[in-house]
Amino acid sequence: MRGAYGGPRVLLRRLREVMAEPVAAQERLDRIVVLIAANMVAEVCSVYVLRTDGDLELYATEGLNRAAVHRTTMHKGEGLVGLVADEAEPVNLSDAQSHPAFSYKPETGEEIYHSFLGVPILRAGNTLGVLVVQNKSHRTYSDEEIEALQTTAMVIAEMIASGELAGVGEGFEPATRRPAHATGLALSEGIGLGHVVLHEPRVVVKKLIAEDSAAELNRLETALTGLRASIDVMIDEGDFARTGEHRDVLEAFRMFANDRGWGRRLQEAVLTGLTAEAAVERVQSDTRARMQRQTDPYLRERLHDLDDLANRLLRELVSPGKGMIPETTQLPENAILVARSMGPAALLDYDRTRLRGLVLEEGSASSHVVIVARALGIAAVGQIENASALVESGDPIIVDGVSGEIHVRPTGDVERAYVDKVRFRARRQEQYRAxxxxxxxxxxxxxxxxxxxxxxxxxxxxxxxxxxxxxxxxxxxxxxxxxxxxxxxxxxxxxxxxxxxxxxxxxxxxxxxxxxxxxxxxxxxxxxxxxxxxxxxxxxxxxxxxxxxxxxxxxxxxxxxxxxxxxxxxxxxxxxxxxxxxxxxxxxxxxxxxxxxxxxxxxxxxxxxxxxxxxxxxxxxxxxxxxxxxxxxxxxxxxxxxxxxxxxxxxxxxxxxxxxxxxxxxxxxxxxxxxxxxxxxxxxxxxxxxxxxxxxxxxxxxxxxxxxxxxxxxxxxxxxxxxxxxxxxxxxxxxxxxxxxxxxxxxxxxxxxxxxxx
Known part of the structure; x- marks a missing residue:
C-alpha cells in the first residue's frame, strides 16, 4: 500500500464542492484547474480536450497564458500532451523541454516550466483529453501525485462525457460525441436507424467521490466476496459442473475474480477518495486503455473477460446478490441492440416491434441468433471489435446489414444519405411486392x-x-x-x-x-x-x-x-x-x-x-x-x-x-x-x-x-x-x-x- 493519500482525499472533497456549485461548465472547469494547482503545489494546471476532428484543444489553464484557452491546439500524438493522449499512459518528466516529443507553443508562455506530469482523461478506456501539471523547478512527481491526478481526471472525464462543455465551432466539439465508423460482417440484410440499447448495459456510476472511505472499502470487500461466491456456485453447481472447454473458460474467469493484484488496485483507488463503484470504473478504464493497445490477440480477448467481470462487480455493488444478472432495459422506439454475443432466446425476449437492428462483437452468418434476426426482419452486423465500448446507451446509430458497416453518432450528411437509402430500399420492396x-x-x-x-x-x-x-x-x-x-x-x-x-x-x-x-x-x-x-x-x-x-x-x-x-x-x-x-x-x-x-x-x-x-x-x-x-x-x-x-x-x-x-x-x-x-x-x-x-x-x-x-x-x-x-x-x-x-x-x-x- 502506497503513502498516506491525505492529499488526494482533500482534493476530492473540494472537487465535490466545486462540482455542486450552480455555475456554467466552463467556469467550473476553470475553478477545477485552480484547485488542482493549489492542492498539488503546481504552478501550472491545464486541461486539454480531444475534439471531434482529432485535435487536442486547451480548454482551461491556471498558470499559462489564459488567452491561449480555446486557441492552442495540437494533433493527437503531437508534443507531450499528444503523447499522453496517444499512449493513454502518464508521462512524468523532470525536464520536459529536453524530451524529443516536446512541442513549443509560444502563445502559452510555458517555456519557463521544466517539470511535467500529464495523465490521460479516460472513460471506458477511451481517451477524452489530457490533464497536466507543471513546475518551474526540475522535479519528478511522486506516485501519490500521479494517483491524485489520475483520480481527478476521472471526475473531469464524467464532466466532458456529460456534454456540458461546448466547442468553439461546429466540428470542434469534444470527441465524446464524435462520429465513429466500423466495418464488420453483414449478417442480416437491411438498414436500421435508431438508438443504442446495450444487451448487458453498463452500470452508470453517478456518485464518484466518497464521504467515508472506510465504509466504501467495506462495500467493495462485501461485493467482491459476493461476486466470487456467485461464480463458484455457477461453476461448481450449475450446468458447467463438468470438464470441457466451457468449464476451462469459466475457471479462467474465476482466476481473474480472485486475482490479488486486481483487488489491490481496487482498494487503492478507493483509498484515493473514490466510491467503490467509481474505483471499479477507474481501474477498468485504465486496464482497457492499456489492453486496447496490445497487438497480442489473446491479451485483447481477455479484455472481454475483464470488462464482464467489472460489470458484474458494479451490479453486485448496486444490487447485492445480483452480480451475475444483467439489468433489463426498456426499449426505446427504433432500438438497435448491441452485444458481445447472445443466443436466439435472448433476442426473442425483446419487443420485436421496436427492434430495428443488431450489432454483435462476434457472430457469423449461420449463427442461430442471426437466423432469428433474419426471421424478425432486422438488419444485423457482426465481427465489430469492441462494439460495446464504442457506444453509449442512447447513442444514435446506423446499422447497414448490406455492407456490414455501422455508423455511431453519424454526421448529418451520413444520416441524410442513409435516410435516402432507406427510402430507395422501401421503393424497391414495393416493386418486389408488386x-x-x-x-x-x-x-x-x-x-x-x-x-x-x-x-x-x-x-x-x-x-x-x-x-x-x-x-x-x-x-x-x-x-x-x-x-x-x-x-x-x-x-x-x-x-x-x-x-x-x-x-x-x-x-x-x-x-x-x-x-x-x-x-x-x-x-x-x-x-x-x-x-x-x-x-x-x-x-x-x-x-x-x-x-x-x-x-x-x-x-x-x-x-x-x-x-x-x-x-x-x-x-x-x-x-x-x-x-x-x-x-x-x-x-x-x-x-x-x-x-x-x-x-x-x-x-x-x-x-x-x-x-x-x-x-x-x-x-x-x-x-x-x-x-x-x-x-x-x-x-x-x-x-x-x-x-x-x-x-x-x-x-x-x-x-x-x-x-x-x-x-x-x-x-x-x-x-x-x-x-x-x-x-x-x-x-x-x-x-x-x-x-x-x-x-x-x-x-x-x-x-x-x-x-x-x-x-x-x-x-x-x-x-x-x-x-x-x-x-x-x-x-x-x-x-x-x-x-x-x-x-x-x-x-x-x-x-x-x-x-x-x-
Whole structure:
C-alpha cells in the first residue's frame, strides 16, 4: 500500500464542492484547474480536450497564458500532451523541454516550466483529453501525485462525457460525441436507424467521490466476496459442473475474480477518495486503455473477460446478490441492440416491434441468433471489435446489414444519405411486392419455385407477404433452442400444425432436429468435442437417442393428419443412416394406424445433401429417398474444410468456384435423371447472381430467407434459363484452375442487362 493519500482525499472533497456549485461548465472547469494547482503545489494546471476532428484543444489553464484557452491546439500524438493522449499512459518528466516529443507553443508562455506530469482523461478506456501539471523547478512527481491526478481526471472525464462543455465551432466539439465508423460482417440484410440499447448495459456510476472511505472499502470487500461466491456456485453447481472447454473458460474467469493484484488496485483507488463503484470504473478504464493497445490477440480477448467481470462487480455493488444478472432495459422506439454475443432466446425476449437492428462483437452468418434476426426482419452486423465500448446507451446509430458497416453518432450528411437509402430500399420492396402474384419463371418459361427458410412462428406471415411457393426448409430445432426445457410432444405438435395451417395448400418440408455441434440445447448435457461440426449432431444424435427422434416424428405425423407431409433428415453421411431413420418413421406411422389416429394423406421422406460422402452414394440414395435438398452452407464448409463460423476463413472460397458448381451440377443432374425433386437451401440461393447460376445448373426450386424472395424473383424474370445453361457448360469444363467464375457470370449478366448484382 502506497503513502498516506491525505492529499488526494482533500482534493476530492473540494472537487465535490466545486462540482455542486450552480455555475456554467466552463467556469467550473476553470475553478477545477485552480484547485488542482493549489492542492498539488503546481504552478501550472491545464486541461486539454480531444475534439471531434482529432485535435487536442486547451480548454482551461491556471498558470499559462489564459488567452491561449480555446486557441492552442495540437494533433493527437503531437508534443507531450499528444503523447499522453496517444499512449493513454502518464508521462512524468523532470525536464520536459529536453524530451524529443516536446512541442513549443509560444502563445502559452510555458517555456519557463521544466517539470511535467500529464495523465490521460479516460472513460471506458477511451481517451477524452489530457490533464497536466507543471513546475518551474526540475522535479519528478511522486506516485501519490500521479494517483491524485489520475483520480481527478476521472471526475473531469464524467464532466466532458456529460456534454456540458461546448466547442468553439461546429466540428470542434469534444470527441465524446464524435462520429465513429466500423466495418464488420453483414449478417442480416437491411438498414436500421435508431438508438443504442446495450444487451448487458453498463452500470452508470453517478456518485464518484466518497464521504467515508472506510465504509466504501467495506462495500467493495462485501461485493467482491459476493461476486466470487456467485461464480463458484455457477461453476461448481450449475450446468458447467463438468470438464470441457466451457468449464476451462469459466475457471479462467474465476482466476481473474480472485486475482490479488486486481483487488489491490481496487482498494487503492478507493483509498484515493473514490466510491467503490467509481474505483471499479477507474481501474477498468485504465486496464482497457492499456489492453486496447496490445497487438497480442489473446491479451485483447481477455479484455472481454475483464470488462464482464467489472460489470458484474458494479451490479453486485448496486444490487447485492445480483452480480451475475444483467439489468433489463426498456426499449426505446427504433432500438438497435448491441452485444458481445447472445443466443436466439435472448433476442426473442425483446419487443420485436421496436427492434430495428443488431450489432454483435462476434457472430457469423449461420449463427442461430442471426437466423432469428433474419426471421424478425432486422438488419444485423457482426465481427465489430469492441462494439460495446464504442457506444453509449442512447447513442444514435446506423446499422447497414448490406455492407456490414455501422455508423455511431453519424454526421448529418451520413444520416441524410442513409435516410435516402432507406427510402430507395422501401421503393424497391414495393416493386418486389408488386411481383408477388406473378408466376416465378424465367424469360423462356422455366418455372422456378422460390420458397422460404423458416423455423419460428414469426416466419409464417412472410409466406403471404412474399408470395413464396412454400417452405422449403423448416428448421425444427429452433423451437428446442429457444425453450427453457425440452418441448413436449403436444407443444411440438401444436407448432407443426400451426405451420401447416399457415401454409394452407403450399408445401412445407420439415427438417428433423439438427442439434449438437455448435447448436447446444441449454437443458441437454453437452459432450466436449474437438471438432463439433464433424461430431455428434443432427441425424447421428437422433439415431443414438431414438426416443428423441421418435417423439418428434410422432408429433409431425399427428400434426399432419389428413394432409401432405414432407420430412427430411440432416447431416446424413451414408445410406444406412437414411434407412435407419426411414424405419423409425415407418414404425411410428404404422403405430398411429394401429391405434386409429389420423395419418398424413401422403408422406415423403427426403435427405439433405450436406456431407461430401453422400455425393458418392447418389444412385443408392435416389433409389430410397423421395426428394433431395442441398444444404449449400454445410456442403461448402465440408467440401473446402472451412469453418463457416470462423471469420478468418469463412470467405476464403467462393461458392461460385468451379469445384462447388460442378458438385451442385452433378447433384441436380442425378436427381433429374432419377425423376426426384431437388431443392437448394442455403445462402447461395438468396443472392441474385448465384440464383441465376443455379438455374443454369438445372435447379428449379430454391429456398431462402424471406427478404431475398423479391430480389431473386425480380432477377430471374429476366433470365433466359437456356442461355445461362449454355453459357455455363464450357466454363465448368475448363481446366485453367480458376478460383471463381464470379467475374464471368457478372460479365454475362451485364451483357444481357440483367439486374442480378446486389
Amino acid at each position: 411481383l408477388r402474384e406473378r408466376p416465378s419463371e424465367t424469360r423462356d418459361g422455366a418455372k422456378v419455385s422460390l420458397m422460404l427458410n423458416a423455423g419460428l412462428l414469426v416466419d409464417l406471415p412472410h409466406l403471404a407477404e412474399t408470395g413464396a411457393a412454400g417452405i422449403g426448409l423448416f428448421r425444427t430445432e429452433l423451437q428446442f433452442m429457444v425453450a427453457a426445457s425440452m418441448p413436449r410432444t403436444a407443444a411440438q405438435q401444436q407448432l407443426y400444425r400451426a405451420v401447416l395451417d399457415a401454409a394452407d395448400d403450399k408445401p412445407v418440408t420439415f427438417r428433423t432436429l439438427d442439434v449438437g455441434g455448435d447448436k447446444i440445447l441449454p437443458y441437454m448435457r453437452a459432450e466436449p468435442e474437438e471438432n463439433p461440426a464433424l461430431g455428434w449432431r443432427a441425424i447421428r444424435l437422433g439415431l443414438d437417442r431414438p426416443a428423441l427422434l421418435r417423439t418428434q416424428i410422432r408429433a409431425l405425423l399427428h400434426a399432419a393428419g389428413g394432409r401432405d407431409l414432407k420430412i427430411m433428415f440432416p447431416m446424413v453421411a451414408s445410406v444406412t443412416e437414411f434407412d435407419a431413420a426411414r424405419d423409425i418413421v415407418r414404425r411410428e406411422h404404422a403405430r398411429l394406424i394401429r391405434h386409429g389416429h389420423p395419418v398424413p394423406s401422403s408422406l415423403s421422406l427426403g435427405v439433405m445433401i450436406e456431407v461430401p460422402s453422400l455425393l458418392f452414394q447418389l444412385d443408392e440414395i435416389l433409389e430410397r429417398a423421395d426428394f433431395l435438398s442441398v444444404g449449400s452452407n454445410d456442403l461448402l464448409q465440408f467440401l473446402f474444410a472451412v469453418d463457416r463460423g470462423n471469420a478468418r476463413v469463412a470467405g476464403r472460397f467462393d461458392p461460385l468456384s468451379p469445384a462447388f458448381l460442378r458438385t451442385l451440377a452433378r447433384v441436380a443432374r442425378k436427381a433429374n435423371e432419377a425423376g426426384r425433386p431437388v431443392t437448394l437451401c442455403g445462402e447461395i440461393g438468396s443472392r441474385p447472381l448465384e440464383a441465376m447460376a443455379l438455374v443454369g445448373l438445372g435447379y428449379r426450386a430454391l429456398s431462402m430467407s424471406p427478404a431475398a424472395i423479391g430480389q431473386v424473383k425480380a432477377a430471374l424474370l429476366d433470365v433466359d434459363a437456356g442461355e445461362i445453361s449454355a453459357f455455363m457448360q464450357p466454363l465448368l469444363e475448363r481446366r485453367d484452375g480458376a478460383a471463381s467464375l464470379r467475374a464471368e457470370l457478372s460479365e454475362f449478366a451485364a451483357r444481357k442487362n440483367l439486374q442480378v448484382e446486389m
